[in-house]
């Protein structure tokens with residue numbers, strides 16, 4: 001009998017692995033792909049079939065699988081220091097990474113706290129905001145504001161500021177209530193309205209809430225420029241500028257969750273740069289380690305840091321995770337930042353983005369497509385009259401066309417790694433069109 005056949009891996013996985021964000025029964029019809037290896041933008045299964053990773057493996061992989069430069073840095077780090085606890089000890093990779101990140105914000109966000117996953121970073125930002133107000137004698141500021149359609153992760157605290165019914169509703173009784181304000185999603189602009197008009201309208205909704213209860217609000221949390229998990233809802237940078245002003249005027253912290261949109265994804269290294277503002281807390285994860293290792297972090301300002309600095313231990317931020325600041329993950333992040341520097345990635349991405357946008361025009365003009373949109377290295381469009389199983393059928397059809405894509409509801413999106421060559425870009429566009437036509441034809 002042939003050992004390690006593709007079907008054996010599938011059967012073993014379905015017996016023992018509980019897959020994330022999955023109704024496991026759907027795998028009776030939806031394929032499960034056992035990946036054997038990865039190289040560049042491609043994942044390869046046990047039968048040698050390959051799949052273009054058009055969504056960067058849940059938006060984490062920036063410079064391809066098995067990237068030689070990140071691999072070399074990790075191999076070196078592995079022989080030097082794999083891990084050391086970060087309380088009472090420190091190490092070169094975490095120091096260098098913190099310094100580099102601080103410099104990327106012009107040292108406005110000069111203090112970085114580490115964790116592992118995106119949701120943990122969100123928990124940290126929420127806790128830090130509340131605790132900072134409390135340390136400043138404003139313990140009544142206990143509420144958080146999030147946007148309609150927001151997604152900030154699935155732990156209990158992060159889910160409380162998430163507004164995606166599919167993920168949230170089942171756990172409603174466990175969650176603290178938060179205030180939800182209008183999304184600036186440009187798709188909701190009325191006839192004759194611009195994306196800037198939507199930004200102004202949504203900011204007015206924030207102002208209404210702040211006027212009513214800013215004394216009870218600790219922070220507002222926003223995914224800047226693109227609310228990804230709700231379906232790549234894009235908004236004008238003006239919204240961030242207006243909300244920053246409102247936060248300053250009403251003494252509310254601004255938390256920007258750049259877990260999905262940071263690291264060049266929207267065209268600038270941090271999405272908030274396009275609005276010319278910095279938040280009080282900036283959450284980063286996913287791409288920061290190049291898609292190699294779990295790493296998340298929260299950057300904050302000196303005033304916030306100083307509000308915890310004291311003789312009194314209980315005024316300190318007594319939060320930790322065992323793998324906080326793991327040296328391997330930090331070293332992967334340093335290698336990732338080095339690629340940004342050495343390759344002028346943001347400029348190169350502009351050229352790639354223009355080519356993919358041009359190649360996607362048949363879809364942008366397609367009769368069954370609305371709201372074709374793009375920002376930086378994110379493309380999305382909505383299928384008109386999609387059936388409820390559209391996303392699953394699209395995924396299954398995509399793998400037959402050498403593509404890894406998972407639409408969100410009726411929204412098809414692409415968030416490819418930044419290393420696609422011209423042939424891969426053209427192939428991605430052509431195959432997406434073929435998959436879309438096949439799925440829409442039923």
Ligand SMILES: Cc1ncc(COP(=O)(O)O)c(C=O)c1O
Pocket residue numbers: 117118119120122151152153154223228229257258259260261285286
């Ligand atoms: C904006 C945003 N915040 C937080 C998270 C949660 O990150 P993680 O899945 O690593 O916990 C995600 C994940 O998709 C995200 O897109």
